[in-house]
Amino acid sequence: MERENMVKSVSRALDIIALVSMKKEGLGVTEIANQMDINKSSVYRILSTLAQYGYIEQNADSGRYRLGYTFLDISSKLLDSIDIRTEAKPYLQELGKVTDEVIHLVVYDHDEVVYIEKFEGTETLRMHSKVGRRAPMHCTGVGKAILAYLPSATTEDIIHRKGLPVHTKYTITDRANFLSELEAVKQRGYSLDLQENEVGITCIAVPIFDHAGNPVAALSVSGPTIRMTDERIEELKPHVLETGSNISKRLGYR
Amino acid sequence: MERENMVKSVSRALDIIALVSMKKEGLGVTEIANQMDINKSSVYRILSTLAQYGYIEQNADSGRYRLGYTFLDISSKLLDSIDIRTEAKPYLQELGKVTDEVIHLVVYDHDEVVYIEKFEGTETLRMHSKVGRRAPMHCTGVGKAILAYLPSATTEDIIHRKGLPVHTKYTITDRANFLSELEAVKQRGYSLDLQENEVGITCIAVPIFDHAGNPVAALSVSGPTIRMTDERIEELKPHVLETGSNISKRLGYR
DNA sequence: TAGACTGTTTCTTATTACGCAACGCTGTTT
DNA sequence: AAACAGCGTTGCGTAATAAGAAACAGTCTA
Numbered sequence: 001m002e003r004e005n006m007v008k009s010v011s012r013a014l015d016i017i018a019l020v021s022m023k024k025e026g027l028g029v030t031e032i033a034n035q036m037d038i039n040k041s042s043v044y045r046i047l048s049t050l051a052q053y054g055y056i057e058q059n060a061d062s063g064r065y066r067l068g069y070t071f072l073d074i075s076s077k078l079l080d081s082i083d084i085r086t087e088a089k090p091y092l093q094e095l096g097k098v099t100d101e102v103i104h105l106v107v108y109d110h111d112e113v114v115y116i117e118k119f120e121g122t123e124t125l126r127m128h129s130k131v132g133r134r135a136p137m138h139c140t141g142v143g144k145a146i147l148a149y150l151p152s153a154t155t156e157d158i159i160h161r162k163g164l165p166v167h168t169k170y171t172i173t174d175r176a177n178f179l180s181e182l183e184a185v186k187q188r189g190y191s192l193d194l195q196e197n198e199v200g201i202t203c204i205a206v207p208i209f210d211h212a213g214n215p216v217a218a219l220s221v222s223g224p225t226i227r228m229t230d231e232r233i234e235e236l237k238p239h240v241l242e243t244g245s246n247i248s249k250r251l252g253y254r
Numbered sequence: 255m256e257r258e259n260m261v262k263s264v265s266r267a268l269d270i271i272a273l274v275s276m277k278k279e280g281l282g283v284t285e286i287a288n289q290m291d292i293n294k295s296s297v298y299r300i301l302s303t304l305a306q307y308g309y310i311e312q313n314a315d316s317g318r319y320r321l322g323y324t325f326l327d328i329s330s331k332l333l334d335s336i337d338i339r340t341e342a343k344p345y346l347q348e349l350g351k352v353t354d355e356v357i358h359l360v361v362y363d364h365d366e367v368v369y370i371e372k373f374e375g376t377e378t379l380r381m382h383s384k385v386g387r388r389a390p391m392h393c394t395g396v397g398k399a400i401l402a403y404l405p406s407a408t409t410e411d412i413i414h415r416k417g418l419p420v421h422t423k424y425t426i427t428d429r430a431n432f433l434s435e436l437e438a439v440k441q442r443g444y445s446l447d448l449q450e451n452e453v454g455i456t457c458i459a460v461p462i463f464d465h466a467g468n469p470v471a472a473l474s475v476s477g478p479t480i481r482m483t484d485e486r487i488e489e490l491k492p493h494v495l496e497t498g499s500n501i502s503k504r505l506g507y508r
Numbered sequence: 509t510a511g512a513c514t515g516t517t518t519c520t521t522a523t524t525a526c527g528c529a530a531c532g533c534t535g536t537t538t
Numbered sequence: 539a540a541a542c543a544g545c546g547t548t549g550c551g552t553a554a555t556a557a558g559a560a561a562c563a564g565t566c567t568a
Contacts (some may be wrong), residue, residue: 003515008555008556009263009264009524010263011306011307013367017328026335028546028547040547041525042526044547045526046261049259049265050268053268054364056460063545067335072329073275073333074321075329075386078275078321078323078325078326080278081320083278212319250323254330262558263557282514283515283516284514284515293557293558294515294558295559296515296558325548496529
């Protein structure tokens with residue numbers, strides 16, 4: 001642990017929390033003091049402070065200290081405050097730098113995907129015309145990535161409501177084919193858009209899960225089909241998968 | 255805060271966390287220092303310490319400080335350690351399947367109820383943002399179920415400390431009425447929340463007793479008032495009562 | 509370009525949290 | 539029954555430590 005700029009007693013308090021969090025049954029003052037190699041009374045006073053705020057609770061019978069419910073209070077506030085866009089931004093920037101391709105972030109809303117962020121290569125664009133646009137789910141990489149992980153009943157509903165309209169000659173329009181495509185996506189963990197939405201554009205996309213495990217968003221790397229060869233896709237794949245997984249973690253998905 | 259066994263810097267750190275948790279967008283060092291009426295550098299060092307442990311994160315762009323994800327880590331450990339939760343889980347899942355309504359599990363803590371589990375219909379939700387929320391006891395089904403079985407002196411104390419604040423026009427705010435309501439709950443063995451906490455939501459709830467016979471927790475089935483007719487409640491009642499009784503047995507209550 | 513903001517760092521002072529030791533208390537051992 | 543050993547808790551003097559004032563290094567604004 002870095003020793004710079006730290007407040008010792010706060011640091012100790014956080015170490016105590018970490019220690020207490022590891023023992024379900026709780027720990028005693030002396031036990032903690034021994035393990036941390038500091039004085040009993042110091043531990044006692046820190047525990048008292050934490051207890052006053054509900055971060056730690058003392059069992060009335062055993063006298064042992066365990067985690068308190070204030071952690072749940074704070075966590076629920078934290079979960080409420082998470083904004084996908086701001087959380088994803090740095091990861092997308094990094095992915096844009098590494099791949100030097102166009103990166104999109106979309107959220108799932110009313111049977112469609114909505115573009116909420118775009119990065120191009122190394123530079124962060126201030127205004128992107130595509131942000132805010134809606135696109136169908138069945139013919140986009142991001143849409144398929146989300147559909148593959150939605151409850152199958154929901155997916156069926158969406159297909160029923162929206163159909164599988166043709167966008168290019170590569171669009172999958174057969175229901176059975178489309179469902180098995182989604183199965184394949186789920187197995188691989190990522191989806192491909194092989195000119196299904198726009199001729200000449202190929203994408204690789206992954207879903208993003210929120211704290212409750214719902215596929216609420218997706219991101220994609222897209223480029224001209226000529227450049228997006230099988231080798232190039234194989235090369236991009238791990239970066240895309242990792243970025244998606246990192247963002248999901250930031251959203252509280254465990 | 256009253257007791258003087260407290261470590262000042264730890265206390266300050268916890269105050270800062272509380273402050274930060276209230277602003278989704280985060281707060282700056284100076285902002286916090288002004289609100290707490292202490293020096294900037296003190297705030298800065300405490301924030302640095304909290305940040306090293308991941309309890310607070312600094313936004314790279316704005317420099318503002320927000321809650322960090324360590325709270326989620328600790329909370330998930332806390333939830334694992336609550337044995338009522340693990341014991342109750344299968345029963346709640348079953349009840350969710352049978353009723354196809356939202357099931358909540360709460361524990362009694364510091365004059366309030368804390369939500370520690372939520373099931374929706376057939377599917378088990380991961381950590382939902384409602385988990386960790388606190389609610390008053392007097393206007394919730396789960397709260398009334400617990401209050402009805404606490405020693406009357408304790409119940410009186412809680413009413414005295416917390417009062418009977420209005421939440422909706424259906425909230426019981428008269429002390430005498432409320433006490434006779436609790437008597438009725440105890441006679442029936444279950445409580446009802448008839449839009450007393452939130453308009454449009456009706457609940458049926460039962461207490462859960464630990465090995466010593468204390469009402470340490472409660473569970474509820476809740477749904478939209480339109481759907482929760484008298485007949486529906488009569489239909490749900492036996493399932494809810496049985497689930498509560500089964501969980502109490504698992505906790506050693508005889 | 510000057511100014512008003514940030515967050516960060518430095519340094520000095522006395523505040524403050526630390527460690528020591530003793531206190532009740534409980535349960536066990538002799 | 540009595541002595542002991544363990545616990546969490548408390549009081550106290552001292553020295554380490556965290557707090558504060560002020561300067562620093564950035565960024566954005568006008």
